[in-house]
Amino acid sequence: MARIKKLAPRLIDKIAAGEVVDGPASIVKELVENSIDAGASRIEITLEGGGTRRIRITDDGQGIAAEDLRLAVTSHATSKIRSVDDLFRIDSLGFRGEALASIAAVSHLRIASRAEGEPGAELRVDGGRMGRARGVGLPQGTTLEIGDLFYNVPARREFLRTQRGELRRIVSELKQQALCRPEIHFRVTHEGKTVLEAPHADEPRERLAQLLGRELAEDLGCLPRQEREGITIRGYFSPCDRSRGDSRQQLFFLNNRCIRDVTLLSAVKQAYANLLPPRRHPIVLLWLEIDPSAIDVNVHPRKSEVRFQADRLVFSMVVRSIQDSLRERGLVGDLRLPRYSAAAPTLSAAPPSGGAGEAGEASQPLTLPFGQPGSQEGPGRAPFPTGRFFQLHRRYLVEQSEAGLQLVDPHALHERILYEEIMERFRREPLESQRFLFPLVLEAGPEERLALAERGRPWPSWGFGSSLSRTTRSRSTRLHACSRLAE
Numbered sequence: 001m002a003r004i005k006k007l008a009p010r011l012i013d014k015i016a017a018g019e020v021v022d023g024p025a026s027i028v029k030e031l032v033e034n035s036i037d038a039g040a041s042r043i044e045i046t047l048e049g050g051g052t053r054r055i056r057i058t059d060d061g062q063g064i065a066a067e068d069l070r071l072a073v074t075s076h077a078t079s080k081i082r083s084v085d086d087l088f089r090i091d092s093l094g095f096r097g098e099a100l101a102s103i104a105a106v107s108h109l110r111i112a113s114r115a116e117g118e119p120g121a122e123l124r125v126d127g128g129r130m131g132r133a134r135g136v137g138l139p140q141g142t143t144l145e146i147g148d149l150f151y152n153v154p155a156r157r158e159f160l161r162t163q164r165g166e167l168r169r170i171v172s173e174l175k176q177q178a179l180c181r182p183e184i185h186f187r188v189t190h191e192g193k194t195v196l197e198a199p200h201a202d203e204p205r206e207r208l209a210q211l212l213g214r215e216l217a218e219d220l221g222c223l224p225r226q227e228r229e230g231i232t233i234r235g236y237f238s239p240c241d242r243s244r245g246d247s248r249q250q251l252f253f254l255n256n257r258c259i260r261d262v263t264l265l266s267a268v269k270q271a272y273a274n275l276l277p278p279r280r281h282p283i284v285l286l287w288l289e290i291d292p293s294a295i296d297v298n299v300h301p302r303k304s305e306v307r308f309q310a311d312r313l314v315f316s317m318v319v320r321s322i323q324d325s326l327r328e329r330g331l332v333g334d335l336r337l338p339r340y341s342a343a344a345p346t347l348s349a350a351p352p353s354g355g356a357g358e359a360g361e362a363s364q365p366l367t368l369p370f371g372q373p374g375s376q377e378g379p380g381r382a383p384f385p386t387g388r389f390f391q392l393h394r395r396y397l398v399e400q401s402e403a404g405l406q407l408v409d410p411h412a413l414h415e416r417i418l419y420e421e422i423m424e425r426f427r428r429e430p431l432e433s434q435r436f437l438f439p440l441v442l443e444a445g446p447e448e449r450l451a452l453a454e455r456g457r458p459w460p461s462w463g464f465g466s467s468l469s470r471t472t473r474s475r476s477t478r479l480h481a482c483s484r485l486a487e
C-alpha cells in the first residue's frame with residue numbers, strides 16, 4: 001500500500017477546478033453570475049471556438065478595487081459572505097469564492113476592472129500562476145478574458161464537445177440567466193456573429209419573446225402569483241398542444257437562481273397527468289421565492305441544486321397553480337358523463353332514453369364509417385361488439401372496447417391519418433411541392449436558430465423550402481419555412 005501524502009497546492013487547485021468547470025458553459029455561467037451579483041445592467045459576451053478558444057465577458061457593474069484584484073482570483077476569497085450565519089441567508093448567486101480561482105487554474109485568464117472612484121487595474125493568471133497587477137484605463141465595470149480552456153489539462157480537453165455543441169450549451173445557459181433578469185441587456189456574439197441579443201425588457205413576457213420566440217411567448221399561459229407560508233410562485237405554462245419531446249423547456253428559478261429539482265419536475269408531470277400523450281412534455285417556467293434561511297444552496301458544486309424544507313407544500317402549490325390555470329383557460333374540461341339509469345349500464349349507439357343528466361345535449365347518436373359491429377372477432381371467442389360510438393361535447397368519440405372504453409378526438413385522428421399518409425409517400429419518393437403565395441413565417445428562439453443554422457437549408461426533401469432572416473423588431477430570426485410546402 002502506497003504511503004499517504006499531502007497533495008501539492010497546484011494539484012489541489014486542479015481537482016477543485018474540476019468540480020466547478022466542466023466546459024465553457026459552466027465558465028460562462030460563473031462569470032455571468034458574478035456580473036449579475038455586481039449589479040450590471042449590460043453584459044456582453046464574445047466567444048471564439050464555441051468558448052473553448054476564447055471567452056470574453058464585459059459588464060458595467062460595480063467593479064473590483066485595484067488592491068482586491070489578486071484576491072478575486074484566489075481560492076476561498078469572496079466579498080459575498082463573512083460568517084457561517086451568512087451561509088444560511090445567501091442572497092447573491094456566488095458565495096464560495098471559488099469560481100475565478102478554479103477557472104484560472106485551467107486556462108489563461110485576464111481580469112481588468114475599475115470600481116467607482118478608483119483607478120483601473122489588470123491582472124493575468126496562467127494555469128494558476130499569478131502575474132503582477134498593473135494600472136490600466138477602462139470604464140467602470142469588469143472584463144474577464146479566458147483563453148485556451150484546459151490547455152494544461154489535456155485529458156479534460158478530450159471531453160469537450162464540438163464547438164457547435166459547446167456553443168449550444170452556452171446559449172442554453174445564458175437563456176436561463178437572461179430569463180431571470182429581464183432588466184439586464186445581454187448580448188452574445190460567436191466568431192463575430194450575434195447569436196443572442198436580449199435588450200432590457202420592461203415586461204417579463206417581452207423577455208420570453210426575445211428568448212423563446214414571439215409566437216411561443218404569446219401562446220404561454222400565465223400562472224398568477226400565489227403566496228402561502230412565505231413561499232411565492234409565479235410563472236408560465238404551455239397549453240397541451242404546445243408539448244415537446246423533452247423536458248428541457250421546464251425551467252425552475254428559485255430566488256432568481258436556475259435550479260434542477262426533482263420535486264418540481266414531478267409536480268409539473270402530475271399537473272399535466274393524462275393531458276399529454278406519452279413521452280410528451282409541457283413547457284413550464286416557474287419562479288419561486290422562498291426565504292433564504294429556509295433553503296440550503298450549498299449542496300452542489302455548481303450550485304445548480306438547492307435543498308428546501310417545504311418541498312411538499314411547494315409540490316402541491318405548483319400542481320394546484322398549473323391545474324387551476326389550465327382549467328381556467330378551458331384546457332382541461334371537467335368531463336361530466338351522462339347519468340344513466342341502473343337499467344342501462346352499457347353503452348349503446350342509441351341515445352339513452354331520458355335521464356341524460358347534465359350532459360344530455362352533448363350525447364348524440366352518430367353514424368360513422370368506422371368498423372362494423374363484431375368485426376374484430378377472435379377465433380373461438382364470442383363476438384365483441386365494436387363500432388358503437390357516442391359523441392361527447394360535440395367532439396370526443398367514445399367507443400366500447402374489450403378493455404373498457406376508448407376516447408377519440410376526431411380532429412386529432414384526422415391529422416394523424418394525414419400525417420401517416422404523408423410519411424408513407426415520403427418513404428417511397430421525394431414529395432412534390434407547390435410555391436406559397438405568401439411565405440409562412442415561423443419565429444425561432446436563439447437555440448433553435450443555432451440548430452437551424454447548423455443544418456443549413458432544412459427539409460428540402462420534405463417539400464419544404466426555407467430561409468433564415470433577422471428582424472429588427474423582435475431581434476429574433478424568422479424562418480421563412482414552407483415558402484414551398486409539400487403539395
Ligand SMILES: Nc1ncnc2c1ncn2[C@@H]1O[C@H](COP(=O)(O)OP(=O)(O)OP(=O)(O)O)[C@@H](O)[C@H]1O
Nearest residue numbers: 034035038072078079094095096097098099100142
Ligand atoms: N464581474 C465582477 N464584478 C465585480 N466583482 C467581481 C466580478 N467577478 C468577481 N468579482 C469579485 O471577485 C470575487 C471572487 O469571485 P468568484 O466568482 O471567484 O467567487 P464568488 O462569486 O464570491 O463565489 P462563487 O465561487 O460561489 O462564485 C467575488 O466575491 C467578487 O467580489
Ligand SMILES: [Mg+2]
Nearest residue numbers: 030034094099
Ligand atoms: Mg462567483
